[in-house]
Amino acid sequence: MADATSPVASQAKLLAGYRALAGLFAVLVLVQAWMAxxxxxxxxxxxxxxxxxxGNVSYLVAVGALVVAIVARxxxxxxxxxxxxVVAVTAQIGLGYTGRTTLAAAAWHIPLGVAIFGLxxxxxxxxxSLGRGSAR
Numbered sequence: 001m002a003d004a005t006s007p008v009a010s011q012a013k014l015l016a017g018y019r020a021l022a023g024l025f026a027v028l029v030l031v032q033a034w035m036a037x038x039x040x041x042x043x044x045x046x047x048x049x050x051x052x053x054x055g056n057v058s059y060l061v062a063v064g065a066l067v068v069a070i071v072a073r074x075x076x077x078x079x080x081x082x083x084x085x086v087v088a089v090t091a092q093i094g095l096g097y098t099g100r101t102t103l104a105a106a107a108w109h110i111p112l113g114v115a116i117f118g119l120x121x122x123x124x125x126x127x128x129s130l131g132r133g134s135a136r
Contacts, residue, residue, distance in 0.1 A: 014072030015131045021065035022127035025085070026120040028058040033113060048100075055096060059089045065123070074130055081123045088116050 009017075035051050066082035092112050099106030 011072055012131060014068055015074065015127075018065060018068045018072055018074060018078070018130065019124075019127040021061055021068060022120070022124045025058060025061045025065060026117070026124045028054060028061060029113070029117045029120050032058065033117065036113075052096065055089075055093055059086075059093060062086050062089045077126055078123070078130060081119060081126065085116065085119055085123060088112065088119065092116060
């Protein structure tokens with residue numbers, strides 16, 4: 001464990017950061033779904049741009065959560081789910097951009113988004129239990 005002068009955060013602080021990133025990621029994915037469902041009402045022509053921006057921010061949060069999980073030496077489930085989410089969000093972004101011109105890609109974008117949200121909620125539930133009741 002790092003001392004007070006060490007530049008490396010303690011595992012407890014890293015796990016708290018992981019929990020925060022997992023929560024933020026779940027919220028961002030939910031916002032994505034809400035924006036997509038109401039895009040014509042909310043933003044008009046810029047809706048797809050905002051949807052893409054939030055999607056790219058979601059990707060950065062997912063990568064950050066994976067890095068923090070690895071550095072914190074979280075359990076295999078946390079690291080595995082984080083890695084799967086990074087891969088899934090990478091595919092989702094590709095489908096989103098390709099779906100502008102290809103209906104098949106657009107057709108896969110929605111169910112993959114639903115699966116990502118389910119995994120995000122699972123990740124958050126697992127993250128909330130990390131380090132609780134153990135010697136971590």
